[in-house]
Amino acid sequence: MSSSPIAGNDSLVAVRDLAVRFATPAGPVLAVDGVSFDIMRGETLALVGESGSGKSTAALALMGMAGLSGKAAIEGRIALRLKKGNECDVNRLSARDLRQVRGNEIAMIFQEPMSSLNPVYTVASQIVEAITEHTKTTSAAAHARALELLHMMGIPNPAKCMISYPHQLSGGMRQRVMIAVALSCEPSLLVADEPTTALDVTIQAQIIALLKRVQTRTGMAILFITHNLGLAAEIADRAMVMYAGRMVEQGAVAEVFRNPRMPYTQVLLRSLPRLGRPREPGQKLEAIPGNVPSALKRPSGCAFHPRCTFMVQGQCDEHAPVIESCGPGHAVACLRWREIAAGRAA
Amino acid sequence: MITMIVRRLLTALPTIAASTALLFFSVTVILGSPAGMMLGQDASPQAIAALNEKYGFDRPALVQYGAWVANAFQGDLGRSFTTQQSVSRAITDCIPVTIELTLWSILLAASAAIVLNTIPVFKRTLTGATTLANLIGITVPNFMLGISLIFLFSVWLGWLPSNGWAPWSDGAGEHLRRMIMPVLTLSAYYFGAFSIVYRAEYRDVAQRMFIQVALAKGLSEWKVAFKHALPNAVLPVITFVGISMGQLTGGAVVTETVFSMPGTGRLFVSAISGHDFPVVLAVGMLVVTGVIVMNLLADIAYTIANPQIRFD
Ligand SMILES: Nc1ncnc2c1ncn2[C@@H]1O[C@H](COP(=O)(O)OP(=O)(O)OP(=O)(O)O)[C@@H](O)[C@H]1O
Ligand code: SF4
Numbered sequence: 082m083s084s085s086p087i088a089g090n091d092s093l094v095a096v097r098d099l100a101v102r103f104a105t106p107a108g109p110v111l112a113v114d115g116v117s118f119d120i121m122r123g124e125t126l127a128l129v130g131e132s133g134s135g136k137s138t139a140a141l142a143l144m145g146m147a148g149l150s151g152k153a154a155i156e157g158r159i160a161l162r163l164k165k166g167n168e169c170d171v172n173r174l175s176a177r178d179l180r181q182v183r184g185n186e187i188a189m190i191f192q193e194p195m196s197s198l199n200p201v202y203t204v205a206s207q208i209v210e211a212i213t214e215h216t217k218t219t220s221a222a223a224h225a226r227a228l229e230l231l232h233m234m235g236i237p238n239p240a241k242c243m244i245s246y247p248h249q250l251s252g253g254m255r256q257r258v259m260i261a262v263a264l265s266c267e268p269s270l271l272v273a274d275e276p277t278t279a280l281d282v283t284i285q286a287q288i289i290a291l292l293k294r295v296q297t298r299t300g301m302a303i304l305f306i307t308h309n310l311g312l313a314a315e316i317a318d319r320a321m322v323m324y325a326g327r328m329v330e331q332g333a334v335a336e337v338f339r340n341p342r343m344p345y346t347q348v349l350l351r352s353l354p355r356l357g358r359p360r361e362p363g364q365k366l367e368a369i370p371g372n373v374p375s376a377l378k379r380p381s382g383c384a385f386h387p388r389c390t391f392m393v394q395g396q397c398d399e400h401a402p403v404i405e406s407c408g409p410g411h412a413v414a415c416l417r418w419r420e421i422a423a424g425r426a427a
Numbered sequence: 428m429i430t431m432i433v434r435r436l437l438t439a440l441p442t443i444a445a446s447t448a449l450l451f452f453s454v455t456v457i458l459g460s461p462a463g464m465m466l467g468q469d470a471s472p473q474a475i476a477a478l479n480e481k482y483g484f485d486r487p488a489l490v491q492y493g494a495w496v497a498n499a500f501q502g503d504l505g506r507s508f509t510t511q512q513s514v515s516r517a518i519t520d521c522i523p524v525t526i527e528l529t530l531w532s533i534l535l536a537a538s539a540a541i542v543l544n545t546i547p548v549f550k551r552t553l554t555g556a557t558t559l560a561n562l563i564g565i566t567v568p569n570f571m572l573g574i575s576l577i578f579l580f581s582v583w584l585g586w587l588p589s590n591g592w593a594p595w596s597d598g599a600g601e602h603l604r605r606m607i608m609p610v611l612t613l614s615a616y617y618f619g620a621f622s623i624v625y626r627a628e629y630r631d632v633a634q635r636m637f638i639q640v641a642l643a644k645g646l647s648e649w650k651v652a653f654k655h656a657l658p659n660a661v662l663p664v665i666t667f668v669g670i671s672m673g674q675l676t677g678g679a680v681v682t683e684t685v686f687s688m689p690g691t692g693r694l695f696v697s698a699i700s701g702h703d704f705p706v707v708l709a710v711g712m713l714v715v716t717g718v719i720v721m722n723l724l725a726d727i728a729y730t731i732a733n734p735q736i737r738f739d
């Protein structure tokens with residue numbers, strides 16, 4: 082296909098102009114508004130943004146699952162390179178083909194390890210189920226594979242874990258089991274939607290280390306969703322920042338961290354403590370003034386303008402910035418990024 | 428789990444004992460002097476005294492109760508005042524009819540309620556139809572529903588015989604054909620009730636994260652609905668089924684009457700109107716025991732279905 086956004090480069094997923102609109106009783110909610118991005122093979126892309134910015138919705142759209150929790154209209158193109166080498170548009174797949182993508186090409190782990198496992202089935206049956214759904218194996222082989230996966234997850238007593246029910250496991254153990262479920266069919270992309278938010282700091286670090294180890298071993302790509310930029314820096318190669326359903330900045334992690342161009346990213350960076358780097362005594366966290374805009378009433382122009390210290394009346398509240406390149410592999414959506422970067426803006 | 432069952436059994440015994448006593452004394456109070464009732468207002472004191480003598484009504488209530496319990500343990504529940512028939516015999520004749528009617532009806536109601544509210548594909552069209560069926564089941568009185576069914580299937584379509592009930596001894600075909608309408612009638616209400624309970628729980632369960640996880644594994648909507656959502660949503664229905672079956676040991680009076688079925692419900696009603704003290708007491712005991720036993724069974728089933736309780 083000549084129009085393929087993927088052809089000829091190394092990207093695994095190429096999302097173009099993705100828009101997800103929910104019909105709610107209060108009116109339409111544009112949860113994702115024209116977002117484009119690529120995920121390269123084997124890379125880790127961090128998706129950062131405040132609550133409600135559309136991170137989960139965008140990620141679910143990759144698996145054709147954005148519309149499952151409500152009535153949704155989904156537009157745009159989600160090109161996915163399949164394991165077999167051919168390419169598909171997730172947005173145009175039949176329900177049957179979508180099921181082949183889910184779990185097999187793209188797997189997902191969620192924020193709540195406590196409720197991610199079905200309380201009435203054992204760990205073994207929940208991993209085996211994922212395996213047998215996509216591969217023709219005997220039940221014995223699937224069990225052996227499940228055991229191996231649990232072992233790989235660093236679970237102390239995998240055989241015992243196999244026959245356990247979810248409520249018998251700790252949060253960290255459950256998240257390990259969830260990762261085992263996700264990895265069972267060797268997906269080429271793992272979507273991790275705030276996988277450590279519900280866990281305490283020590284366990285959080287262990288899970289991050291585990292994800293990194295598994296990635297080195299399998300070469301899968303990870304889309305790591307977090308509202309913690311510090312965590313993004315720990316794990317990701319590239320980062321993209323979403324605000325009110327739009328992508329506002331993306332680039333290599335080091336670049337985005339050293340030279341954040343979008344005022345929102347700058348405030349985010351200043352407002353969040355970093356993993357493993359405790360705040361210095363006396364250093365204060367800068368709170369972002371104002372509130373996250375309601376998804377029902379998105380501010381005109383640049384959606385960030387009511388909270389932006391660089392906002393210029395008649396400009397920022399009227400013209401929506403488009404995403405443009407601001408450096409090698411670095412893009413930003415801000416009308417004044419040049420002035421701000423040059424230190425000319427006030 | 429075993430300890431839980433044993434514990435429940437041990438608490439069930441005093442409950443049964445206490446309810447018998449309560450039932451015995453309240454029935455005595457409500458129905459008043461049995462001899463007076465039996466002989467009518469114009470009975471001579473001598474006749475009443477003779478009767479009191481014969482049945483032991485003149486003894487203190489506590490002594491009468493003790494005698495009743497002692498006899499009950501030997502399977503002797505006394506004789507009916509009106510028919511002079513053995514009460515235990517009358518009850519054992521009625522119970523199979525009522526139990527069969529109850530089992531079929533609850534089975535039909537529960538499985539229809541669960542399956543119809545789980546099927547994902549036609550859901551949008553089905554939800555409306557199921558809601559209507561719920562509404563009909565809960566609001567339309569059983570006698571009306573029963574008579575409408577007779578009118579529809581026997582009078583109008585001529586598919587089913589209208590002449591009441593037939594025992595198994597008339598042949599399984601005859602028996603079962605006559606079972607259809609009573610079962611439909613009795614299950615309607617329970618279908619509606621189970622449906623509402625199940626659907627509310629199912630909606631909750633469908634929002635839980637593991638449902639999204641199951642879909643993300645690539646499972647079909649049917650598999651997610653029946654394998655992952657159903658077992659989690661079915662628990663309150665199990666409890667409700669237990670309660671309903673317990674209550675129905677006392678018979679389904681209206682359904683049994685409309686379809687002339689010799690079940691415990693009809694026995695109970697005729698015993699009350701005939702002031703037939705031993706029969707009222709025996710059926711009452713049956714209901715109390717039925718309720719307790721069915722609740723216990725429901726709890727056990729609930730525990731089996733829910734690993735969270737099973738392993739604690
Ligand atoms: N099923 C739905 N129906 C209606 N609105 C929805 C639905 N799902 C999400 N939304 C809305 O879309 C917006 C984006 O939600 P989303 O869950 O993608 O945000 P998020 O960035 O993942 O937030 P969080 O950090 O809280 O997980 C929110 O305003 C949310 O209210
Ligand atoms: S466009 Fe204007 S309001 Fe938006 S981030 Fe840039 S300066 Fe701030």
Ligand SMILES: [Mg+2]
Pocket residue numbers: 136137138274
């Ligand atoms: Mg989210």
